[in-house]
Amino acid sequence: MADSIVIRKLPPIRFIRALNAFRSGLFRLYSRSFPANVVMYERFTAFWILPAIRVAAELDIAGILEKEPMTIEQLAVRTDSNPGSLSRMMRALSSEGIFKKNKTGQYKNTSLSRVLSDGKGSLRFAMMQHLGSLNWNLFSEFPHTIKTGKSAFSMVYGQKIYDYLSGHPHESELFDRSMTNLSEISIEPVLSAMDFSNYPVIADIGGGEGLLLSSILYQHKSSSGILFDLPEGLTRSGIILNKYGVANRVKVMEGTFFDTAPAGADAYILKNILHNWSDEECLKILKNIVEVLPARGKILILEMVIDEKNHSSFGKLIDLQMMLFMEHGKERTRKEFESLFDQAGLRLNKIIQTVAPIRVIEAVIK
Ligand SMILES: C[S@@+](CC[C@H](N)C(=O)[O-])C[C@H]1O[C@@H](n2cnc3c(N)ncnc32)[C@H](O)[C@@H]1O
Incomplete structure (x- = not known):
């Protein structure tokens, strides 16, 4: 296979x-x-x-x-x-x-x-x-979000998205598979732009079904990985890790990134994670990783980076989805990332462009 x-x-x-x-x-x-x-x-x-x-x-x-x-x-x-x-x-x-x-x-x-x-x-x-009723219903409440600044999700479903998903296995599986579909769009651009060979152990935090980690390890046979997510995020990870033939090199770990991060990796990936959360919540996630990050380790944040120019931008559109879906989710500018990193004891080392809208933002210890 x-x-x-x-x-x-x-x-x-x-x-x-x-x-x-x-x-x-x-x-x-x-x-x-x-x-x-x-x-x-x-x-x-x-x-x-x-x-x-x-x-x-x-x-x-x-x-x-x-x-x-x-x-x-x-x-x-x-x-x-x-x-x-x-x-x-x-x-x-x-x-x-x-x-x-x-x-x-x-x-x-x-x-x-x-x-x-x-x-x-x-x-x-x-x-x-994205077009199913869970999401479609949110868009009819767009005016609510604009008027109140509050997420449409909590208004329509009475709880936050990940709490809702943990009680709805069918919606949760669809969500995870949707994320994996979308992840596939950015994987080749990221792997073409970025050399992962310097990292013997790579952790993907909130890595979902594990397609990104599997693709990296498929290319880098001597590296191993840690896949960390909530239990419901990991349900189908075994299928993907096996499909890529990397299951024996990956430690799958359940947990919440607000409480802890797994020790032992040289690079910590956060792909499409920080855009789900407020600055305070992002700081918790980053500080937990900083606690276990080796001195020369890197946090690799895979996200859009918003600029203030008028030209068309995928990130500015997906930001609307974040606004409806999450309590305080948003796409961030370079300055906003720098400010977050600064508060977490990190500094922005560089931003790697890819052919896709996604960027690899490297954070290292200050
Ligand atoms: C937007 S998805 C991104 C998934 C994957 N990184 C990707 O790009 O395809 C967010 C992921 O964060 C996970 N997640 C949400 N809350 C979490 C928490 N408190 N601790 C760990 N993972 C969490 C979800 O289960 C989901 O897999």
Whole structure:
């Protein structure tokens, strides 16, 4: 199984930046060339396509079509759906390049629809989770968050997200699988930008199902790892560690990062963790790691870094999700990271760019 795993080396950052600048230029040209109300209404169409993507993911239409192309009638039987409604949904999705109808009236996958099936590069669970009712309900309470500054999650569900997930195993599994899907997007960019070979023992704190740690250890056969998370975050970790053939090099540890950090690692990864928490909570997490960090050890924080410029930024959008989801979650600027580190007895050593929006922020003892 482990032999089928491919971790690609990505093109240089300069090339991707040039491509992105070209793309942004095209978008600006389009925005200026059409009436503003047309441009705005076209952006709004995502509202209709997104629920269709959710349903396609939930019904695993892409997984079914991966085996063989099907007519709407066949697909309707297979997914227990209404043929008329399904046909209109597939027509709309295909008009956006998600699925394709061939000349004989059968639907098949495109590169975009294939992302909704399981396997490498899949976003199936991410789409099901982000577009599913747990999250969708929050967005209808967006005004509450803007008016009060409080998380929509606590208002809608009466408790904080991770407390809620610990009592809802099905939602929790979907959440973890969604995180793993999203993690996969940043793993190749991070591994292409960053050399982990200097770290004999690597701990991933809040590492969830362990895909990042497994990928690192798959590349670095002489390193070993510690995967640390809440029990519910770790439920499927064994499957991934075994798939990558690294289970015998990983100590899986249950615990809360607000109380402790496991000793014995040279590098401590926090990927998409600090953006969930307030400065006070982040300080607790960081100080617990500082207590066990060797003098030359590193804390590697994998997060977006927000800048104040006007250009389009993935981090500024995901920040809205944090605002709704978490009590005090937020994406941070470089200055905000520096201030956090300073209070935890750390200093920002460097920020490593990747071809993706995610950055590796290195913190070391002051
Ligand atoms: C946003 S997810 C990120 C998961 C993973 N690092 C990734 O990037 O895919 C946050 C993770 O933090 C874990 N977590 C939440 N509260 C925690 C706590 N108090 N102690 C340890 N882990 C926690 C969750 O279970 C989840 O796996």
